[in-house]
Amino acid sequence: MKVYDVVIIGGGPAGLAAAVSAYDSGAESVLILERDDVLGGILNQCIHNGFGLTRFKESMTGPEYADRFIKEVRKRNIEVKLKTTVLDLCEDKTVTAINEREGVFFVRGKAVILAMGCRERSRGALNVAGTRVAGVYSAGTAQKYVNVKGFLPGKNVVILGSGDIGLIMARRMTLEGAKVHAVCEIMPHSSGLKRNIVQCLNDFDIPLYLNHTITRIDGDARVTGVQISKVDQNKKPILGSEFYIPCDTVLFSVGLIPENELSKNAGVELSPKTKGAVVYQNRETSISGIFACGNVLQVHDLVDFVSEEAELAGKSASEYARRGDREKDCVNCIAKDKITYVLPQKIDKNQSGNVTLFFRANGVYKNCRVVVENDGQEVLSLKKRVVVPGEMERVILTEKIIKALNGDLTLKIVE
Amino acid sequence: MFDVAVIGGGVIGGAILRKLSSYNLKICLLEKGNDVCVGQSKANSGIVHAGFDASVGTLKAKFNVLGNAMMPKYARELGVKYENNGSLVVAFSDEEMITLGELKERGIRNGVQGLEIIDQAKLRELEPNISPNAVGALLAKTGGIICPYELTIASIGNAMDNGATLFTNFEVDKINAGDSFEIYSANGQKVQSKIVVNCAGYGSQKVANLIGDYSFTIGGRRGEYILLDRESGGFAKHTLFFTPTKKGKGILISPTVDGNLLLGPTADEVDFNNTDTTQIGLQSVIDKANEMCVGVPTYNVITSFAGVRAYCDKHDFIIEESNVKNGFINCVGIESPGLTSAPAIAEYVVDEIISKRITLTKNPNFNGVRKPDYFFSKLTVEEKNEIIKKDPSYGRIVCRCERITEGEIVRALTQNPRATDIDGVKRRTRAGMGRCQGGFCQPYVADLIAKVNGVTIDKVTKNGKGSEIVVGETK
Ligand SMILES: Cc1cc2nc3c(=O)[nH]c(=O)nc-3n(C[C@H](O)[C@H](O)[C@H](O)COP(=O)(O)OP(=O)(O)OC[C@H]3O[C@@H](n4cnc5c(N)ncnc54)[C@H](O)[C@@H]3O)c2cc1C
Ligand SMILES: Cc1cc2nc3c(=O)[nH]c(=O)nc-3n(C[C@H](O)[C@H](O)[C@H](O)COP(=O)(O)OP(=O)(O)OC[C@H]3O[C@@H](n4cnc5c(N)ncnc54)[C@H](O)[C@@H]3O)c2cc1C
Numbered sequence: 001m002k003v004y005d006v007v008i009i010g011g012g013p014a015g016l017a018a019a020v021s022a023y024d025s026g027a028e029s030v031l032i033l034e035r036d037d038v039l040g041g042i043l044n045q046c047i048h049n050g051f052g053l054t055r056f057k058e059s060m061t062g063p064e065y066a067d068r069f070i071k072e073v074r075k076r077n078i079e080v081k082l083k084t085t086v087l088d089l090c091e092d093k094t095v096t097a098i099n100e101r102e103g104v105f106f107v108r109g110k111a112v113i114l115a116m117g118c119r120e121r122s123r124g125a126l127n128v129a130g131t132r133v134a135g136v137y138s139a140g141t142a143q144k145y146v147n148v149k150g151f152l153p154g155k156n157v158v159i160l161g162s163g164d165i166g167l168i169m170a171r172r173m174t175l176e177g178a179k180v181h182a183v184c185e186i187m188p189h190s191s192g193l194k195r196n197i198v199q200c201l202n203d204f205d206i207p208l209y210l211n212h213t214i215t216r217i218d219g220d221a222r223v224t225g226v227q228i229s230k231v232d233q234n235k236k237p238i239l240g241s242e243f244y245i246p247c248d249t250v251l252f253s254v255g256l257i258p259e260n261e262l263s264k265n266a267g268v269e270l271s272p273k274t275k276g277a278v279v280y281q282n283r284e285t286s287i288s289g290i291f292a293c294g295n296v297l298q299v300h301d302l303v304d305f306v307s308e309e310a311e312l313a314g315k316s317a318s319e320y321a322r323r324g325d326r327e328k329d330c331v332n333c334i335a336k337d338k339i340t341y342v343l344p345q346k347i348d349k350n351q352s353g354n355v356t357l358f359f360r361a362n363g364v365y366k367n368c369r370v371v372v373e374n375d376g377q378e379v380l381s382l383k384k385r386v387v388v389p390g391e392m393e394r395v396i397l398t399e400k401i402i403k404a405l406n407g408d409l410t411l412k413i414v415e
Numbered sequence: 416m417f418d419v420a421v422i423g424g425g426v427i428g429g430a431i432l433r434k435l436s437s438y439n440l441k442i443c444l445l446e447k448g449n450d451v452c453v454g455q456s457k458a459n460s461g462i463v464h465a466g467f468d469a470s471v472g473t474l475k476a477k478f479n480v481l482g483n484a485m486m487p488k489y490a491r492e493l494g495v496k497y498e499n500n501g502s503l504v505v506a507f508s509d510e511e512m513i514t515l516g517e518l519k520e521r522g523i524r525n526g527v528q529g530l531e532i533i534d535q536a537k538l539r540e541l542e543p544n545i546s547p548n549a550v551g552a553l554l555a556k557t558g559g560i561i562c563p564y565e566l567t568i569a570s571i572g573n574a575m576d577n578g579a580t581l582f583t584n585f586e587v588d589k590i591n592a593g594d595s596f597e598i599y600s601a602n603g604q605k606v607q608s609k610i611v612v613n614c615a616g617y618g619s620q621k622v623a624n625l626i627g628d629y630s631f632t633i634g635g636r637r638g639e640y641i642l643l644d645r646e647s648g649g650f651a652k653h654t655l656f657f658t659p660t661k662k663g664k665g666i667l668i669s670p671t672v673d674g675n676l677l678l679g680p681t682a683d684e685v686d687f688n689n690t691d692t693t694q695i696g697l698q699s700v701i702d703k704a705n706e707m708c709v710g711v712p713t714y715n716v717i718t719s720f721a722g723v724r725a726y727c728d729k730h731d732f733i734i735e736e737s738n739v740k741n742g743f744i745n746c747v748g749i750e751s752p753g754l755t756s757a758p759a760i761a762e763y764v765v766d767e768i769i770s771k772r773i774t775l776t777k778n779p780n781f782n783g784v785r786k787p788d789y790f791f792s793k794l795t796v797e798e799k800n801e802i803i804k805k806d807p808s809y810g811r812i813v814c815r816c817e818r819i820t821e822g823e824i825v826r827a828l829t830q831n832p833r834a835t836d837i838d839g840v841k842r843r844t845r846a847g848m849g850r851c852q853g854g855f856c857q858p859y860v861a862d863l864i865a866k867v868n869g870v871t872i873d874k875v876t877k878n879g880k881g882s883e884i885v886v887g888e889t890k
């Protein structure tokens with residue numbers, strides 16, 4: 001069996017940045033396994049602008065952004081296997097994969113990086129009543145038909161869920177000549193980026209119905225309409241509030257789920273909150289030598305942050321490949337009031353450097369403070385004008401704070 | 416001229432077609448859908464019932480018990496997944512325990528073996544997640560589970576491999592009954608046959624009416640289901656039933672042969688073509704499931720669906736030659752346990768009824784063995800690599816959730832009975848049946864359908880005309 005310093009599962013933006021960073025920090029043999037025909041992951045179908053604003057201070061399309069990293073990979077002696085699906089990962093970091101040329105084969109990484117991205121929640125997962133006819137898609141699938149295959153899934157569209165993909169598809173379908181009649185969101189706020197609401201809905205006069213959901217889908221062979229209802233505080237449809245929109249297409253943009261089947265089989269501990277691995281600040285998972293980054297770890301809003309996180313994971317994996325496992329001195333980071341999750345979930349005090357804590361608020365809060373506490377004391381407090389669930393926030397803990405930690409650390413929002 | 420034309424490509428029509436193909440006969444199957452198995456046989460509980468439910472002396476009781484005994488071999492020959500997981504009828508009161516005693520008695524009189532009443536302790540040992548309110552159960556060791564669409568598709572495919580002809584998009588619309596039968600479809604096709612077998616499920620009343628047979632009426636009763644992720648498959652090992660009451664059988668909780676967990680069905684009177692799911696129905700399934708067990712992982716739903724039972728006003732199967740016309744055979748009112756009974760019904764229809772009208776001689780070339788539709792993921796590494804070496808497309812995963820390869824999908828698109836639409840590929844290969852429900856693989860599958868049939872993607876449908884998956888090219 002061939003052994004590599006670092007084996008990376010997934011060749012999306014996370015896998016690409018991790019590979020470059022692992023190589024540049026000294027890994028001698030790096031392998032990327034990607035099931036698609038091309039590198040770049042989900043970016044290949046995101047032909048809209050707005051990628052790279054943070055990192056490169058310019059607005060690029062998804063494929064352009066991916067291309068920068070693909071070029072960097074190609075410049076280096078990094079091995080890439082395309083059309084290769086990873087079937088299994090073991091705790092000992094043996095990877096089972098399959099492709100047309102080699103059949104089923106095995107490789108081992110001294111370190112392995114999980115970069116499998118995420119998948120969309122489907123209509124089925126929501127248990128929406130009605131017929132199961134043609135014309136119901138997840139937004140990403142519709143995006144693939146439109147942007148990659150060049151076909152329009154339908155002409156009269158209702159979108160459920162105001163996540164970024166749903167918002168972007170509202171604009172895309174409109175530009176392609178379809179009429180988007182409504183975007184329904186069950187929550188009192190959108191989970192998408194503010195700029196997407198403005199640029200994708202407002203600019204095209206597409207109505208956004210907050211606190212609304214689709215309660216029935218009608219149609220014989222293809223969708224003919226949907227029933228929409230207002231919901232109460234418990235997200236239960238309010239009887240009598242129903243209204244009907246005739247349409248031929250329903251798009252679901254109801255959340256992304258990190259693709260962690262492989263991680264689970266390997267025995268990696270997963271967080272019920274993020275549905276991704278529980279990690280240390282260097283992005284190492286509960287299995288030593290297995291790292292995770294990008295959307296498989298936490299669903300990011302911006303690819304720029306995916307690249308940043310992947311670089312950290314790549315560097316850490318390369319170090320691990322050279323030096324092996326090291327003793328840890330661990331404290332937990334715990335999400336408290338008004339916070340959905342914090343990542344990393346664990347801090348290893350033996351690692352040097354500052355630690356950035358990423359977190360999401362569980363609602364919209366204005367003029368609030370983000371407070372980090374340890375041992376009953378406030379160690380850090382940060383003023384925020386506004387925090388929203390749709391945008392990931394961060395606080396930086398200095399090495400000095402880390403070294404002084406005594407027991408678990410908590411994070412909360414105070415209004 | 417065909418010797419026998421079977422109307423309706425469900426599990427009954429399929430089983431009869433296969434049985435017929437073991438004789439020297441020219442036979443065909445006429446199905447209204449764009450694919451076979453689009454009626455009740457695709458959306459049911461998939462239970463191979465033991466046979467204690469049906470009243471003593473009914474055809475249901477007779478064919479259920481016979482079919483149950485035939486099923487393991489039948490499934491093995493056709494490469495269909497079957498599991499003898501056993502079933503439990505659970506009692507929640509002393510009164511219900513008495514009913515269980517009656518069920519057991521009835522089962523014994525129907526000829527069911529391996530029935531045993533167990534107490535609470537034993538029940539808990541068998542099913543740790545059972546509700547603490549359950550007091551005991553009737554254990555039926557011969558109860559099993561099977562994949563109903565796989566069974567239907569495999570029987571039809573096997574019959575075709577042995578010479579049968581399939582007509583899809585053939586909705587029988589007119590029959591001229593003379594010395595033989597001239598059968599016309601709504602879209603202008605015509606088939607002539609000496610004998611006709613009416614297995615048209617919910618359409619069987621209409622088909623019988625075409626020759627002037629008004630001897631029965633068919634009603635529709637919908638059943639809604641919720642399917643949970645494979646992750647939850649181990650939640651129950653047996654098929655768990657409530658004790659039947661005057662109000663009906665209630666829902667069941669069962670593992671499926673593919674390792675998912677199935678909850679349902681409800682029962683309400685509807686039109687035949689109404690396979691809509693409803694909020695009320697789905698909620699009642701969840702509520703009932705939570706009465707049966709503790710901690711049912713309903714957060715793990717991957718899809719919900721409904722099937723419509725086509726039941727007959729006589730409340731038993733009707734399996735006989737029509738009084739109106741010789742050579743016209745009705746197999747109708749085949750509601751539950753029709754799936755279980757299918758192999759036994761087929762044997763009876765061919766060997767006892769058709770044989771009286773036409774001489775049957777064995778087809779010397781008949782081969783009743785069919786390779787399973789989806790199989791690749793179950794093979795050893797060596798076996799997989801052997802296949803990939805010959806056909807590299809088996810090295811390309813298309814459906815990531817169920818791990819279905821391009822080779823398997825192309826096989827489903829080319830072998831009998833050929834899939835021609837997205838749903839057809841799904842039922843044959845499981846591509847799109849996993850937790851992402853086709854979100855990832857549907858565009859790939861659509862490409863393959865288009866490629867194999869030499870058309871563009873906009874001609875590809877979900878399940879026949881009117882269900883095209885895209886409406887045209889982008890600007
Ligand atoms: C529709 C959509 C619109 C977006 N719009 C924007 C935007 O406007 N601006 C912005 O900054 N960000 C946007 N994003 C976010 C950004 O694109 C993602 O955060 C980023 O692509 C995530 O990168 P990743 O590498 O973690 O995952 P992915 O891009 O999903 O890559 C994962 C890769 O792993 C491969 N893989 C998975 N499992 C296996 C396996 N078993 N074997 C082999 N390979 C495997 C996959 O094929 C894929 O190529 C958008 C995301 C989506 C989904
Ligand atoms: C909710 C539910 C749960 C069930 N659970 C079980 C179970 O657990 N175990 C069990 O043993 N049984 C069960 N059953 C019963 C079992 O599913 C049926 O008995 C069996 O599928 C009947 O098969 P069929 O071939 O008669 O009918 P169908 O599968 O309905 O086939 C009839 C076919 O005829 C076609 N057709 C109709 N009209 C025409 C026409 N004019 N021309 C041409 N073709 C036509 C239809 O398109 C259809 O494909 C259940 C049924 C339901 C609905």
